Amino acid sequence: MSSNIGLVDEYLAKGTWKTAENANSTYSHQGLMQYVSNQIISQYWLEKIYTEEIRQYDHENRFHIHDLGFLSAYCSGWSIEEILLQGFGGVENKIQCRPAKHLNTALNQIVNFLFTLQGELAGAQALSSFDTYLAPFIRSDNLTYTDVFKYVQSFVYSLNVPTRSGFQAPFTNLSLDLICPKRLGDQCVIIGGELRTDWVYSDFQEEMDILNKAFAEVMMQGDGNGNIFSFPIPTYNVSDGIDWESPRWQSIWEMTAKYGVPYFANFINSDLDPEDFRSMCCRLRLDLSKLYCRVGGQYGASPLTGSIGVVTINLPNLAYRSNGSKETFMAELTSTLRVSKDSLEIKRKLIDQNSTLYPYAAHYLSATKHRTGSYWTNHFSTIGVNGMNEALVDLLGEGIGERKDFALEVLEFIKDQLQEFQKETGNLYNLGS
Secondary structure (H helix, E strand, O other): OHHHHHHHHHHHOOOOEEEEEEOOOOOOOOHHHHHHHHHHHHHHHHHHHHHHHHHHHHHHHOOOEOOOOOOOOOEEEEEEHHHHHHHHHHHOOOOOOOOOOHHHHHHHHHHHHHHHOOOOOOOOOOEOOOOHHHHHHHHHOOOOOOHHHHHHHHHHHHHOOOOOOOOOOOOEEEEOOOOOOOOHHHHEEEEEEEEEEEEHHHHOOHHHHHHHHHHHHHHOOOOOOOOOOOOOEEEEEEOOOOOOHHHHHHHHHHHHHHHHOOEEEOOOOOOOOHHHEEEOOOOHHHHHEHHHHHHHHHHHHHOOOOEEEEEEEEEHHHHHHOOOHHHHHHHHHHHHHHHHHHHHHHHHHHHHHHHHOOHHHHHHHHHHHHHHHOOOOOOEEEEEEEEEEHHHHHHHOOHHHHHHHHHHHHHHHHHHHHHHHHHHOOEEEEEEE
């Protein structure tokens, strides 16, 4: 009991760096609540759930287990299509909203959806093809550009209200297509929860341009004090066919020049297919082609994927322990990867066993559960690395500039190990940045 009281005093006195760990959080009563709960839940993971070996590796700083303060998955993508078909709800004794018939209603439901799902996961909430799915509402409602701008402005302002635990805004990511993707081009438009058989998404390029312009203008304008909006983080899929000189996307380039706000997923002159990727957050972009074997096709899973958890390996720590020996370093890396895998497998099992803690996630992932037996089957276990340059300097006396060959060898080794973990466990693994 006294240790818990000490946590409150520690936060009030700002006696720990953890009071300012997250740039999105602010010293506040909500920050206090999050700090205390995070410390207790972290203790629960390390002292009750994880093995002694995992605790030891964490204590020795061989790796960092992200979001130890949450008894939940890390991040997830969600389906706008499902929101448009179902509305927002699906949880007993909680409010149920019928499918949206108008753009402002659809945007409000998406805000409520993201707020609520943020309470069930530790990290980012992502939605894909935002502009493609919502563009038809503009024509259906006969909206002017000014109307669309006002609705989008309200949407963006709402997503930046600090309603999340820790006195912070929900961490949200929107992927925008700019041009209707092939996978949606011939699909019937959804309005009011029903399919409009006379409309398909490829018919609405003009409305997509209006929505993208409004979004960029709102983001560029900033809040009432002219400050940048932190969320949602936009990711634009850039592929062959983009007309860089077209005035319809001028606002996007101006927003980029002013704030550097968006991410760009560049698929030009690439063997990669933009249909196969979803951006989740600042550190994670998932390859949906890895889901083919799981559900018999990409469209059965995307965009309902994400990450169950993230472990980042401290490469400089392993290099220091290796005393200049590459062989020792690779042995240390091998064991650290294995223990990282063990921690992620334990986390996946615990979250699956406690699905009633996440009623909204369970509802919107129910189709995955029905097909595979688990809500989180299509969510990856993520292992990343930190400090490659410093590790090389410590281990070999030279950095990445001189020893790029060994850096690539290490990354290839890690990738191969993750593929082995995937075969061994039957769960998806990926290498995070």
